[in-house]
Amino acid sequence: MTGTDTPMTPDNKAQAHAVRQAELRKRSSGRLMIFGFLSPTLAILLFMVAYPIFSLVYYSFFNFSALRQTTMKPVGLGNYSFLLSDPELWGRFVFTGKFVFICVALQMLIGIFVGYQLQKNFRGRDVIFTILMMPMMLSPVVVGFLWRYMLNSEWGIVNFLLSSIGLPKVDWLGQTNAALWAAAAADTWMWTPFIVLLATAAFRGIPETIYEAAEVDGASPAYRFFRITLPMSAPVLFIALILRLIDSFKQYDLFVALTGGGPGSSTETVSYAVAKTAFSYFYTGEASALAVILLVIIIGLSMILVRHLTKMGEKY
Structure with a gap:
């Protein structure tokens, strides 16, 4: 001591x-x-x-209808087995998968390209940026009806433009494949501004000194884009991808206004089928089971993407 x-x-x-x-x-x-x-x-x-x-x-484990709340018969996994053995349901999953892939791919490609152009300072940039943000401010139902009028087979503006250049008119909403591309175009028109917004913010957050150093070293614009811009903005773009993927899987109101699920039921997404089963047929148990299946798929995809996002964040 x-x-x-x-x-x-x-x-x-x-x-x-x-x-x-x-x-x-x-x-x-x-x-x-x-x-x-x-x-x-x-x-x-x-x-x-x-x-x-x-x-x-x-x-989801009961034979249950909202109109008959007193008769809840437990069926275990009966609703799930019935739904998964329904070929029409698998058709809706296929259609939903095609719609999600087309929409997300188009929105990411166009959004990244436009966002990369808008990160530069030029006269009129703010005006162009504001105009591009307008579709995102509309309701999906409004967008659906707007595109429904534009794609009308008789007097729609799209077929009018096709006829003016000598091309035949297309029944956009009366054919399954055409309706798929019509819905994808409407969704892309509405939500690409969201990707543009996030991409522009991510690109403008990259320090200018990195570009200056790369330019001194003789790096080409393509090299700077693929080796600097995309890798350093990848976490933000990945978040945008996750959000658009989840939202596209849940798409319902756009199809209600644009195609009404037609022709027939060929353009019904899984979310559309959930709403139709629950509120048109009032098969609440089956609708709940279908919603759980959709929820599990969305959570599974989100977890996979979030895991990649975490690795990407650690890398960059």
């Missing part, structure tokens, strides 16, 4: 213990205060998120 050391007397030990107890009480009160502020929000989230999901899963 040196001369500067203070011996631990009983009074010193009691004082140190009292200080520790005061610190513990202060931390506990802080935690209680934080929990008190968060508890209303947590309660709302628990009610608005957890309860509907629990109810959805619960009802």
